[in-house]
Amino acid sequence: MTGRREVWFVTGATSGLGRAIAEDALAAGHTVIGTARRPERLAGLIAAYPDRLEAVGLDVTDGQEIDSVAADVLARYGRVDVLVNNAGRTQVGAFEETTDRELRDLFELHVFGPAQLTRALLPQMRERGSGAIVNISSFGGQLSFAGFSAYSATKAALEQLSEGLADEVTPFGISVLIVEPGAFRTNLFGEGAAHFSDEHPAYAETVGATRERVRTGDGTQPGDPAKAAEAIRMALEAENTPLRLALGGDAVDFLVGHLDSVRAELASWEKVSRGTDIDA
Template sequence: MSTERSPARDAAGRVWLITGASSGFGQAIAEAALATGDTVVAAARSIEALDRLVAAHPDRVVPVALDVTDPARVAAVVAEVMLWYGRIDVLVNNAGRGLVGAVEEITDRQLRELMELHFFGPAALTRAVLPHMRSRGSGAIVQMSSMGGRFSFAGVGGYSATKFALEGLTEALSHEVAPFGIKVLIVEPGAFRTSFAGAGALLQSAAIPAYEETVGPVRTALPSTDGKQPGDPVKAAAAILAALDAKETPLRLPLGNDSADAILAHLDATREEALAWEPVSRDTDFDD
């Protein structure tokens, strides 16, 4: 067992499994779920980081130590939750961190480690819960992506690559599991007041002077936003719960004015480019 106490077997409301639940979006989503009367299995690398959440809700929060990059531990945690409650109603893949660096600057190790955290870990958790959700004919999977999972810009190529991969996997998943009554939601936040840009949380590659003009401003600007971001994690959590409870849950949910504006502008630019090159695109089939 991952906790010193045995969780109650009769869970109130839905049972949530939330990774990265000790802070930021994970904590906000956990608190929103608890406010509705649900039960939360809160996962974090350090179980001590969950003490405050457990103290506030001792009867409905079960803390578990989980490094999502450890496949064996992922399988064990899902098995434990099923043993305790017999179901997982909502999986929230939230654990993550940022990385700033030009494509030439980031190392293989940095890229692989971030891909393990943002892609392979959520993929493993998703595969682990799906058989149980399919057998019940219900459930929801929430993938915490980013507006950087829809488009990218200088300095965040490695980060966006991991989120692009997660979104591609999840879009296919949504079509595969819809017949089983399983909802799938990709959340694409902009800048929210979480610890994402805080000291020690945001990774940065070693800088190459040649990229100072394009990547340098991101290196400086992103950490300076810590604690000043416009987005409210509490409102984000409420929006996520509302989307899950909606009759028609969207596949993608941008959050924040910055995210909504940037994604819409990107979609417009993408469509404009596709239309401009449409004749070339269509002129590449064999002639009849």
């Protein structure tokens, strides 16, 4: 991205990482369209930036609302330079505990909503020859563990959509950035923000530990949202924007460990894997 003033479109902008991203973009001189189901929560920030922040109501699981808001923003602003798909929530439950409804709702929020919003704004970026799409994933987009199978599944889907998208739109001057945060001091672990599936006693030991960490971890997360927002903007302003950006020491540690494990397992079974090719 260039150093000029840009129009940022940030979903889930009223709290947590979304709000930090909005605040950082505003402080850098950009214009922000901040969306949320309850946009009135941005009133304080609007008072500080009345000419460069607009709060818009948007439920990213409502397809008609997505298309309507995107069309209205493009009609009034003419462009969106940076789209940040940030809206989301925590979901905790064993695979067996997670209902079909819970899984589908989470995919609507983390995958289908961002996909539709991206499709709505992508044509003007492509035709203009510039733009950036930032998809907020998690280090859980590359790995998972007890209690987070559903959450990680949605983030993995978002990451693979993003990776393929990047290969398609880079020739048009569009950057795609997958952000993989660790635990940041946002409200994702806060009361009412995390969704827990009904418990099954068989998973008390494995998933129970994850539930306890989420229920008691609010306010103890090591990540600073303001520093995360600055890092995201730094990556977008870099000469070569990375495809993936891990945020937080915990994210880096988990990802390095996961990559080492995958490489070791691949090497251990390489002979068997290669042996399945048709004989010459």
